[in-house]
Structures are given as structure tokens and as C-alpha cells.
Amino acid sequence: MTSPRWDVVVAGAGPAGLAVAAACADRGLSVAVVAPSTRPWTHTYGLWADELATAETTLLGGAAAGARYPTTLVRTGAGDHDLRRPYARLDNELVHATLLERVRAAGGELVTGRVGQVRDGRVAVLDDGAELTGTVVVDARGGGPGTAQQRAWGERVAGPVPDVVPVGGALLMDWTALRDPADPRPPAFLYGMGLDDGTVLLEATSLAGRPPVPLPALRDRLHAHLARHGLRSVGEPEKVAIPLDARATGTGGVPVGAAAGRVHPATGYSVASSLRLGPVVADAVVGGAGPAEVAALVRSRRRRATLGLLGIGREVLLGLDEAATDRFFQAFFTLPSRAWAAYLDVDSSPAAVAAAMLRVAAALPAAGRRTLLTGVVRALRS
Ligand SMILES: Cc1cc2nc3c(=O)[nH]c(=O)nc-3n(C[C@H](O)[C@H](O)[C@H](O)COP(=O)(O)OP(=O)(O)OC[C@H]3O[C@@H](n4cnc5c(N)ncnc54)[C@H](O)[C@@H]3O)c2cc1C
Structure with missing residues (x-):
């Protein structure tokens, strides 16, 4: 086999791929990242503030990397409950730029392209036939479709809206806001938080549906709620579809993130876990682990x-x-x-x-x- 040109070749530039790539670059490993694009991520990524703090310390060089919400509210038929665990939202532009910069600063290469196949855990074969050989190839190309999905339809409104989302806080779930006694299915909750521009993001969310709840049904529920509160939306909607039961799709390499099937099966979260895993994978490669050993670490029993x-x-x-x-x-x-x-x-x-x-x-x-x-x-x- 051709001797590896890189220590680590990463296929995919989502949170999971860039977390591994930056952690490897930080440890002096040579890195190539292959993805169709390295534009900043566009989804609104929520996580717990303690998880954000861990990422800031272990992966992001101590820089503040997101907004924090001291109050995290859950609203049910029993009333309001402050979870007393602050919530957070990733600053996508900052985190994305920080991770990419770490790769570039260490001499890493960013390759625009698509990986079609990974051979022997060490060779990434691009759609145009080019091959990149690494000691380890990491597969961070995202997940498959699955049969059950979380779905959400989100829109922004001028803030604050204190009777809907606590000012300065996050609404993790409100199971009372979207109720329609005439049409109780699907169960849907309202999720929301203030954004940096003073608007508030509100999302009508189906936690899990099989088949997935059609997005227009969630849009209509959200619009009915906005009308009840006299709220008008601004900008483009955020459309969320997160497969909850997709099998690991990463074949041949070390799968991470959604490609490893590591999306939370009931909530759809994966970003905090992916940011945590980057340094773990990098440490294993530095320690001399090959593709099979690193994959076994990621997908342990x-x-x-x-x-x-x-x-x-x-x-x-x-x-x-x-x-x-x-x-x-x-x-x-x-x-x-x-x-x-x-x-x-x-x-x-x-x-x-x-x-x-x-x-x-x-x-x-x-x-x-x-x-x-x-x-x-x-x-x-x-
Ligand atoms: C709208 C939305 C909102 C979400 N919100 C949250 C949230 O609040 N909190 C949370 O934890 N999770 C959230 N998720 C779920 C999940 O965490 C995300 O889907 C997350 O982006 C998964 O990260 P990843 O890096 O594993 O994969 P992805 O982000 O899907 O990244 C895959 C990468 O691989 C690249 N790629 C694809 N094919 C190829 C190929 N053939 N070769 C090379 N590269 C390729 C893509 O261009 C991309 O760069 C959300 C998902 C969506 C869709």
C-alpha cells in the first residue's frame, strides 16, 4: 500500500469532522479535511452550558464560543419548571472559524470534494478518482435518513416575548403552547431562545415521529401560536429534520458524529458529544492506534x-x-x-x-x- 501522506484524513466538515481535525492538528498530526464546502454551519445548535464550557476548555482554546441562557424552562400541564441547568447556543461562525484556523495554522490541507469510498480505513477515494492516504481516515460525512425523525419548523420574531420565552433564558420545551384539542396529534412542543440580533427563535417541534411529522403541520401549529400572541415572523424559517434511528453509515474508516450513529436516539442532539469526542480520537491516534482500534473506541460495546x-x-x-x-x-x-x-x-x-x-x-x-x-x-x- 502507498505510504500515508497524512496522519489523519477527515471526510466531512460538520461539527464532528472539524472537531477531530482541529484536535489532531493541535497535537501536531498532519491533517487533510475533504468536504464539498467549508462554509459555516447554518443550523442553530443548542447544547447545555456545561457542555459548551467543556468544549471551550478542551477544544476551543478557552475562547467563549456561544451564548448562555441562565434559565432553562420546561412548561407542562403542571406549570413552569426552571431546570437550574443553564442552556447554551453555539456561535457557529466563531467555532467553525476557530476549528478551521487550527487546521490551517498547523499546515493542514482543506480539499474541496466528496469522498465516495474509504478503503482499508486508510484511503479516502474521492468522486473524481483522487486518493488521499492517511494513517487513519475519519468518516464524518453525516448520517443516513432513518425511519424516525425529529422535525421542527422555526421562525424568528422580534423580541423579547416574555410570556412565551423567559427573557435572557431558553425555553427547552413547552408542551402547552401548541395544543389543539381538535387535533391532538402529533404531540408537538415549542422550543425557543433569544438570538444575538434581538430576535427570538421559536420552533414547533415534533420530538420523534415515525413516519416523521410533515413540516407543514408544524408550520401551521407555529403560525396559530404566533397569531394567538400577535407575533409576526421575520426572515427565513429554520427547517429541522434529524434522523433518530439511522444506523452508522461510516464504513471503512473511523466513523464520528452522525456518521457513527451517535445522534441521541430520543432527542436528536449530537453536537456537544461530537465536540467532546474530537480530542479523544486525536489522543488515540497520537497514541499509535490504527483505524480499527479508533473505530472500536468510538463504537465501543x-x-x-x-x-x-x-x-x-x-x-x-x-x-x-x-x-x-x-x-x-x-x-x-x-x-x-x-x-x-x-x-x-x-x-x-x-x-x-x-x-x-x-x-x-x-x-x-x-x-x-x-x-x-x-x-x-x-x-x-x-
Ligand atoms: C436544522 C437542524 C438543527 C439541529 N439542531 C441541533 C441542536 O440544536 N443540537 C444538537 O446537538 N444537534 C442538532 N442537530 C442534529 C445534529 O447534531 C446535526 O445534524 C449535526 O450537524 C451533525 O454533525 P456531523 O458533523 O456529524 O454531521 P453534519 O453536520 O451533517 O456534517 C457532515 C459533513 O460532511 C460533508 N459531506 C457530506 N457528504 C460528503 C462526502 N461524500 N464527502 C465529504 N464530505 C461530505 C458535509 O458537507 C458536511 O460538511 C440539528 C440538525 C438539524 C438538521
Whole structure:
């Protein structure tokens, strides 16, 4: 085989790819990133403020890399609940530019193109036939479609809108705002936060649907809500479709991010975990691990067991109607914060996730507990 020109070749320039590329460049490894484009990411990426702080420390050189929301509100039929865990939003332009700059500064190469195939974990074959050989090829080309998806339709309105989203805070989920007693399906919640330009982003969100909820249904729910509050939207909508059960698509190389199937199966989050994983992958390569060993680290038995349990949680949620979903989240967020936080993190141990699931079952009223346990049994059998 041709001797590797690069230590690491990364296919894809999303959060997962650039996190690995920058962490490798920081450690003195030679890096090439191949992607159709290296424009800044356009999605609004939310994460917990503590996760943002970790990324700032371990990956972003200590620079502040996003907006913070001290209040994180969940609104259910039981009322408002401040989670007392601040939320955050990634500053895409800054994080993207910081990561790219780290790669460039270390002599890394940015190649415009598409990787069609990865051979032997070491050779990235581009669509035009060019080959880039690395000690390790990292596959960060994003995920497959899946059958269940989170969907959301978001629009911006002039802020602040204190009766909808706490001023300076984030609305993680409001299960009361979008209710339509005449049409209770799909269960949908409102998500929202203030943006840097003074507008407030509001998203009508279907947590999980199989088949996915059509975006126009969410748009209509959002528009009805805006009309009730006399709000007018500005700018372009944000359309969200996140596959929740896509299998790992990364073949042949070291898959990371959505390509590794590492999107949270019940919530669709992956960015914080991808930013955390970059340095882990880089350390393994520096330590002499080859493609198979690094891939085994990313998709270890422990990590797969956690994803499996979280997938059961998704299947349970898929079976709940609007009222049951509201009751589920009332119970979920009354758990100790360590328990619900463990469930929301794809990097938690399987034991921590299982414990959170048992606690939420115990916290539900009898009817809800029956629904949850029936769902778990059904999901385990399927
Ligand atoms: C609108 C939206 C909002 C979201 N909001 C959140 C959120 O708030 N928080 C959160 O945690 N997650 C969120 N997600 C989910 C998920 O985290 C994102 O999808 C995230 O971008 C996944 O990161 P990634 O780097 O794994 O893949 P992607 O971001 O999909 O990046 C894939 C990269 O690979 C490149 N590529 C594709 N094909 C090839 C090829 N053949 N060769 C080379 N390169 C290729 C692409 O150009 C891109 O650069 C959101 C998703 C969407 C769609």
C-alpha cells in the first residue's frame, strides 16, 4: 500500500469532522479535511452550558464560543419548571472559524470534494478518482435518513416575548403552547431562545415521529401560536429534520458524529458529544492506534449499549399521545438533575441511563407507568 501522506484524513466538515481535525492538528498530526464546502454551519445548535464550557476548555482554546441562557424552562400541564441547568447556543461562525484556523495554522490541507469510498480505513477515494492516504481516515460525512425523525419548523420574531420565552433564558420545551384539542396529534412542543440580533427563535417541534411529522403541520401549529400572541415572523424559517434511528453509515474508516450513529436516539442532539469526542480520537491516534482500534473506541460495546437503551426510550415516546407525553416530561424533569441529565447524554454509561429510565417509570402515575413499561416490553421484543 502507498505510504500515508497524512496522519489523519477527515471526510466531512460538520461539527464532528472539524472537531477531530482541529484536535489532531493541535497535537501536531498532519491533517487533510475533504468536504464539498467549508462554509459555516447554518443550523442553530443548542447544547447545555456545561457542555459548551467543556468544549471551550478542551477544544476551543478557552475562547467563549456561544451564548448562555441562565434559565432553562420546561412548561407542562403542571406549570413552569426552571431546570437550574443553564442552556447554551453555539456561535457557529466563531467555532467553525476557530476549528478551521487550527487546521490551517498547523499546515493542514482543506480539499474541496466528496469522498465516495474509504478503503482499508486508510484511503479516502474521492468522486473524481483522487486518493488521499492517511494513517487513519475519519468518516464524518453525516448520517443516513432513518425511519424516525425529529422535525421542527422555526421562525424568528422580534423580541423579547416574555410570556412565551423567559427573557435572557431558553425555553427547552413547552408542551402547552401548541395544543389543539381538535387535533391532538402529533404531540408537538415549542422550543425557543433569544438570538444575538434581538430576535427570538421559536420552533414547533415534533420530538420523534415515525413516519416523521410533515413540516407543514408544524408550520401551521407555529403560525396559530404566533397569531394567538400577535407575533409576526421575520426572515427565513429554520427547517429541522434529524434522523433518530439511522444506523452508522461510516464504513471503512473511523466513523464520528452522525456518521457513527451517535445522534441521541430520543432527542436528536449530537453536537456537544461530537465536540467532546474530537480530542479523544486525536489522543488515540497520537497514541499509535490504527483505524480499527479508533473505530472500536468510538463504537465501543458500552457506547452501543447506551444507544440501545436510549433507543428504547425513543420507541416509548413514539407511542405516547399528547397528554401522556406531557405527563412523561412532568415526571422526567422531577427526577434528580443527575438522573435526567444522564438520560440526555449519549456518552452516559448504560447503567446510568437504565437507572434514569427506572426512576421515570416509578415517578409516573400508575396509568403512565403501565404505558411506559408496555412500551419498553414492546420495544425489547421488536
Ligand atoms: C436544522 C437542524 C438543527 C439541529 N439542531 C441541533 C441542536 O440544536 N443540537 C444538537 O446537538 N444537534 C442538532 N442537530 C442534529 C445534529 O447534531 C446535526 O445534524 C449535526 O450537524 C451533525 O454533525 P456531523 O458533523 O456529524 O454531521 P453534519 O453536520 O451533517 O456534517 C457532515 C459533513 O460532511 C460533508 N459531506 C457530506 N457528504 C460528503 C462526502 N461524500 N464527502 C465529504 N464530505 C461530505 C458535509 O458537507 C458536511 O460538511 C440539528 C440538525 C438539524 C438538521
